[in-house]
Amino acid sequence: MQEFKSAPEPAPVRAAPPAETEAPPVPSNGDADAISAAVEELKVSDEPAAAPSVSASSAAAAVEVIPDAPEDEGKVVETYRKLLEEDPRDHLNVVFIGHVDAGKSTLGGQILFVTDQARQLGGWGRAAVLVRAALMPAVDKRTIEKYEREAKDKNRESWYMAYIMDTNEEERVKGITVEVGRAKFETEKRRYTVLDAPGHKNYVPNMIMGAAQADVAVLVISSRKGEYETGFEKGGQTREHAQLAKTLGVVKLIVVVNKLDDSSVVLEGGQWSQERYDDIVKGLTPFLKTAGYNPKKDLTFIPISALSGQNVKNRASKEACPWYQGPTLFEALDSVEIAERPPTAPFRMPIIDKYKDMGTMIMGKSEAGLVSVGDVLQVMPNKLRVKVEAVYRDELESFAAK
Ligand code: GTP
Numbered sequence: 581m582q583e584f585k586s587a588p589e590p591a592p593v594r595a596a597p598p599a600e601t602e603a604p605p606v607p608s609n610g611d612a613d614a615i616s617a618a619v620e621e622l623k624v625s626d627e628p629a630a631a632p633s634v635s636a637s638s639a640a641a642a643v644e645v646i647p648d649a650p651e652d653e654g655k656v657v658e659t660y661r662k663l664l665e666e667d668p669r670d671h672l673n674v675v676f677i678g679h680v681d682a683g684k685s686t687l688g689g690q691i692l693f694v695t696d697q698a699r700q701l702g703g704w705g706r707a708a709v710l711v712r713a714a715l716m717p718a719v720d721k722r723t724i725e726k727y728e729r730e731a732k733d734k735n736r737e738s739w740y741m742a743y744i745m746d747t748n749e750e751e752r753v754k755g756i757t758v759e760v761g762r763a764k765f766e767t768e769k770r771r772y773t774v775l776d777a778p779g780h781k782n783y784v785p786n787m788i789m790g791a792a793q794a795d796v797a798v799l800v801i802s803s804r805k806g807e808y809e810t811g812f813e814k815g816g817q818t819r820e821h822a823q824l825a826k827t828l829g830v831v832k833l834i835v836v837v838n839k840l841d842d843s844s845v846v847l848e849g850g851q852w853s854q855e856r857y858d859d860i861v862k863g864l865t866p867f868l869k870t871a872g873y874n875p876k877k878d879l880t881f882i883p884i885s886a887l888s889g890q891n892v893k894n895r896a897s898k899e900a901c902p903w904y905q906g907p908t909l910f911e912a913l914d915s916v917e918i919a920e921r922p923p924t925a926p927f928r929m930p931i932i933d934k935y936k937d938m939g940t941m942i943m944g945k946s947e948a949g950l951v952s953v954g955d956v957l958q959v960m961p962n963k964l965r966v967k968v969e970a971v972y973r974d975e976l977e978s979f980a981a982k
């Protein structure tokens with residue numbers, strides 16, 4: 581049976597102080613400064629009970645273990661069951677990282693094109709963004725033709741696929757990603773959120789923001805003559821991004837060797853160069869090993885063309901790549917094993933960002949447990965107790981998130 585592992589989801593949570601908080605009274609308007617000021621005095625609630633070990637290795641298995649869960653966890657278990665009923669598939673955040681111009685946005689655009697999905701606008705779940713996202717058309721042939729014309733006008737002919745992810749004018753004119761692009765797609769096995777990070781060194785802080793939310797990283801390498809070399813040099817973002825992703829807790833890395841169709845490396849007759857591919861794999865492996873990735877368990881290498889979509893969802897043609905028998909990118913993503921997270925463990929979520937919106941919206945990737953509307957949580961390190969007023973998963977309001 582295909583193993584489904586419980587995986588984190590971005591779980592923006594609107595938190596406001598609970599009505600029943602002990603004295604001193606906590607301001608109810610969610611004003612972060614006032615809340616912080618009140619924090620010192622607050623008594624801390626008891627430490628949460630240790631989490632029982634519950635296997636969530638598959639939807640079916642997870643339902644089986646539910647009756648064994650202790651009585652007082654009934655509500656959590658029921659919420660978990662409802663979440664599974666809604667969609668038993670895992671959700672994974674996938675960040676695209678790598679040197680500038682490696683083809684990350686092109687790959688993101690191609691994935692949306694082949695899965696017929698719309699790019700999501702904006703960052704986290706604000707109502708205005710939700711409305712606009714809902715109105716975005718799926719990426720169809722006509723949209724692509726429009727982007728082709730726009731890219732041509734800007735003297736960036738080959739950038740039309742990247743335009744699907746790079747939506748603002750500055751990004752399109754310069755041909756570089758600035759903000760982390762977000763998009764969703766799904767396979768039969770899993771649901772994915774793509775986080776398309778910028779490769780340019782000026783925007784490393786944005787890349788960190790993307791990688792911090794990710795379960796898996798796709799490291800995009802350009803095999804084009806000179807581009808692989810520059811990216812991998814000291815100070816190139818191939819090294820920096822791979823290292824940062826590891827530091828930020830991303831343990832699995834899929835390395836896609838891209839642009840094998842480029843005229844600087846392609847063989848006569850159009851076949852992709854196995855020699856170029858092997859050289860790149862051999863060059864990167866020792867470095868990635870030093871960075872902490874286990875080549876046997878944590879790394880997968882795939883030759884691809886993001887621009888023509890070969891080995892992305894569909895297998896590369898025999899003419900282009902007769903020498904590769906491994907998985908496509910979609911197959912590799914579907915088989916990545918992610919550490920299991922027991923649903924009945926106390927809820928834990930590092931806060932990545934926040935903003936005020938009738939309370940305080942906090943964003944992050946859930947690392948353990950479930951969060952439901954009405955829960956009372958404790959914000960560390962100042963031990964502030966807050967009540968959950970709304971939960972958003974991938975910008976859509978929900979009753980709970982895991
Ligand atoms: P930043 O966001 O600025 O880091 O760049 P990026 O990694 O998102 O690269 P982007 O997708 O913008 O692509 C850069 C250039 O590479 C564009 O001209 C693409 O058309 C080209 N490119 C991407 N994938 C391929 C490919 O598979 N083959 C060829 N020949 N060109 C590609």
Ligand code: MG
Nearest residue numbers: 684685756757
């Ligand atoms: Mg980009």
